[in-house]
Amino acid sequence: MTPVSSAPRAPGSSGPGAPVRTLRACVAGLGPYLEGVRVRWCLGLTAALLAGLAALAIPQVIQLLVNRVFTTDPGPDGRTQVLWAALALAVLGLGEALFVWLRRVLVLPPAADVENRARIALYGRLQRLPVAFHDAWPSGQLLSRAQADLGLLRRWIAFGSVMFIVDSAVIAIGLALLFGLSWQLALVYLVAAAPIMWRSFGFRNDFRSVSRLSQDQAGDLATTVEESVHGIRILKAFGRGAHALDGFAAQASTLRDTEVRKAGILARFIGLVVGLPELALGVGLALGLWLVARGELTVGALAAFFATAAVLARPVESVGQLLGMTLSTKTAIDRHLDVISIEPAIASPSPRAAATGPDATEPDPAPRGRLALRGVRFAWPDAGADEPELLRGVDLELAPGETMALVGATGSGKSTLLQLVPRLHDVTAGVVEVDGQNVRAFDLDELRRRVAVAFEEPTLFSASVEDNVLLGAPAEVLADRSARDRLLETALETAQAGFVHALPEGTATQIGEEGLSLSGGQRQRLALARAIAVRPRILVLDDPLSALDVRTEEAVTARLKDELAETTTLVVAHRPSTVALADRVAVLEDGRVVDVGTHAELLARSAPYRRIISSTDEEVRA
Numbered sequence: 001m002t003p004v005s006s007a008p009r010a011p012g013s014s015g016p017g018a019p020v021r022t023l024r025a026c027v028a029g030l031g032p033y034l035e036g037v038r039v040r041w042c043l044g045l046t047a048a049l050l051a052g053l054a055a056l057a058i059p060q061v062i063q064l065l066v067n068r069v070f071t072t073d074p075g076p077d078g079r080t081q082v083l084w085a086a087l088a089l090a091v092l093g094l095g096e097a098l099f100v101w102l103r104r105v106l107v108l109p110p111a112a113d114v115e116n117r118a119r120i121a122l123y124g125r126l127q128r129l130p131v132a133f134h135d136a137w138p139s140g141q142l143l144s145r146a147q148a149d150l151g152l153l154r155r156w157i158a159f160g161s162v163m164f165i166v167d168s169a170v171i172a173i174g175l176a177l178l179f180g181l182s183w184q185l186a187l188v189y190l191v192a193a194a195p196i197m198w199r200s201f202g203f204r205n206d207f208r209s210v211s212r213l214s215q216d217q218a219g220d221l222a223t224t225v226e227e228s229v230h231g232i233r234i235l236k237a238f239g240r241g242a243h244a245l246d247g248f249a250a251q252a253s254t255l256r257d258t259e260v261r262k263a264g265i266l267a268r269f270i271g272l273v274v275g276l277p278e279l280a281l282g283v284g285l286a287l288g289l290w291l292v293a294r295g296e297l298t299v300g301a302l303a304a305f306f307a308t309a310a311v312l313a314r315p316v317e318s319v320g321q322l323l324g325m326t327l328s329t330k331t332a333i334d335r336h337l338d339v340i341s342i343e344p345a346i347a348s349p350s351p352r353a354a355a356t357g358p359d360a361t362e363p364d365p366a367p368r369g370r371l372a373l374r375g376v377r378f379a380w381p382d383a384g385a386d387e388p389e390l391l392r393g394v395d396l397e398l399a400p401g402e403t404m405a406l407v408g409a410t411g412s413g414k415s416t417l418l419q420l421v422p423r424l425h426d427v428t429a430g431v432v433e434v435d436g437q438n439v440r441a442f443d444l445d446e447l448r449r450r451v452a453v454a455f456e457e458p459t460l461f462s463a464s465v466e467d468n469v470l471l472g473a474p475a476e477v478l479a480d481r482s483a484r485d486r487l488l489e490t491a492l493e494t495a496q497a498g499f500v501h502a503l504p505e506g507t508a509t510q511i512g513e514e515g516l517s518l519s520g521g522q523r524q525r526l527a528l529a530r531a532i533a534v535r536p537r538i539l540v541l542d543d544p545l546s547a548l549d550v551r552t553e554e555a556v557t558a559r560l561k562d563e564l565a566e567t568t569t570l571v572v573a574h575r576p577s578t579v580a581l582a583d584r585v586a587v588l589e590d591g592r593v594v595d596v597g598t599h600a601e602l603l604a605r606s607a608p609y610r611r612i613i614s615s616t617d618e619e620v621r622a
């Protein structure tokens with residue numbers, strides 16, 4: 001497994017040219033989803049094989065029938081034999097239909113199960129993979145893996161895999177029967193098959209690489225659609241709709257070209273697979289009539305030969321397509337395993353490692369919200385080797401209940417530093433400690449119960465106000481209706497989000513995709529309420545009030561100070577009004593905390609602080 005922090009694999013690097021798994025590795029990778037599915041699939045395969053055998057038996061009965069009726073004196077038993085043969089034909093026909101039905105009934109539900117399990121596993125893995133992974137992988141690539149690729153896998157398990165095996169078996173048995181009927185005619189038929197087999201090797205390679213390319217391009221296209229739907233306001237406001245359409249059309253045309261290329265490769269192969277046997281049948285008919293005329297072949301055998309060839313026509317025709325489907329599915333499994341096999345680099349430690357490992361430290365007996373950063377260094381995984389680290393030895397200590405503002409020039413790494421506390425990213429060196437314990441030694445869920453975050457860009461989910469705000473609330477509170485209501489009210493009131501009561505259905509109002517029906521400031525207040533409702537020991541706020549007018553910000557700040565008196569708060573501040581919330585202020589410059597003090601102390605002694613804050617200095621004093 002690949003830890004994502006050491007090798008985040010963007011789809012570009014997993015596209016054509018990336019190491020491709022063998023078929024065996026792909027099937028092995030599906031193992032966890034196949035529990036309880038194998039038996040039904042095998043029964044379905046057996047039913048499909050019996051349907052194929054029934055179809056192949058029909059020409060044998062026809063041979064008997066034709067020879068009885070046309071070539072010999074039927075005799076006294078003849079009529080009975082003909083009736084029996086007709087009955088056998090009916091039974092075989094009905095049997096074939098029954099087995100086809102059975103195959104569907106047996107195989108469709110387990111195939112849907114595999115699709116469902118794979119989709120849930122993929123979603124689960126996406127939840128566990130760290131932010132660095134999601135930074136590197138476009139969402140469309142993940143969407144196409146969750147939808148189109150797994151849909152293909154279901155169709156292949158329910159139909160493609162079974163029919164590929166059955167059709168191959170029917171072709172092999174059919175060929176043996178053809179040889180039994182007339183080796184000369186069968187030889188003609190087989191000679192036509194040689195170029196097909198030879199070509200199928202080249203087809204396999206050509207089709208596999210173009211299939212991977214088209215699936216990756218479909219993922220890129222999904223990313224473009226997702227981004228433009230998401231950014232529709234920007235595109236409209238900047239009048240870039242036509243430009244976006246041009247870009248989309250170019251991308252869609254590239255995918256179209258790839259699909260046409262793929263179809264061309266398949267069509268040429270199928271042309272060969274269908275055309276050559278048809279040609280062989282034409283030659284075979286002339287040869288067969290000549291053999292009948294010479295008395296070396298019965299009319300019944302000739303009829304059976306062509307009836308068998310007719311039964312073989314469909315499998316021969318579809319085996320090329322099924323091979324194409326098998327290769328596309330292998331690519332889909334490969335793409336699925338690309339994601340599922342990435343081991344999250346940020347995870348809870350095993351219980352033993354947590355107790356004895358290098359990150360184990362003596363924790364505070366009671367969680368009080370002490371936060372410390374010691375010698376913290378950080379570089380983005382995609383940073384160049386000659387680029388300086390973003391954080392180069394940050395030391396910072398927050399006492400329980402203290403509120404500290406973090407100020408620094410834009411791009412100095414304030415948001416990044418904040419994200420190191422709940423381990424959205426991991427430090428490259430140094431230690432972040434919560435209550436005296438290295439954050440790496442915490443169970444992730446426990447750490448994120450102690451540390452809650454509100455970002456400047458608030459993301460809300462398509463759910464009610466209540467569900468959005470109580471997203472991370474403690475389970476014991478959620479279980480108790482009145483405690484739940486109290487927490488909701490307190491969080492909303494602290495974040496000055498009382499406006500929700502004026503919404504059509506109050507806190508039960510669905511706020512739509514990403515809460516787009518709310519204003520920026522309203523969304524920020526709900527995101528702040530969500531962080532407060534976690535009832536964390538440590539609150540990490542990334543400029544959470546930036547979209548609020550000064551008056552509302554003051555009201556929120558005052559309530560936060562009262563309500564969060566016991567909560568340690570680290571808040572990124574751009575506006576002096578947010579700085580006013582803090583007991584102390586830390587100044588981040590050149591990757592280090594260069595000074596810590598009260599606003600007044602820093603104004604007096606810190607040139608970097610004065611520089612950063614100068615444009616709004618007057619506002620702060622006021």
Ligand SMILES: Nc1ncnc2c1ncn2[C@@H]1O[C@H](COP(=O)(O)OP(=O)(O)OP(=O)(O)O)[C@@H](O)[C@H]1O
Pocket residue numbers: 135380382390408409410411412413414415416417
């Ligand atoms: N996911 C990422 N991958 C690579 N680089 C990133 C990523 N996110 C941020 N950066 C870079 O890290 C640097 C610091 O970004 P960060 O957002 O932490 O700064 P900031 O001090 O919070 O800025 P601002 O005050 O403008 O919000 C920037 O140069 C930014 O381009």
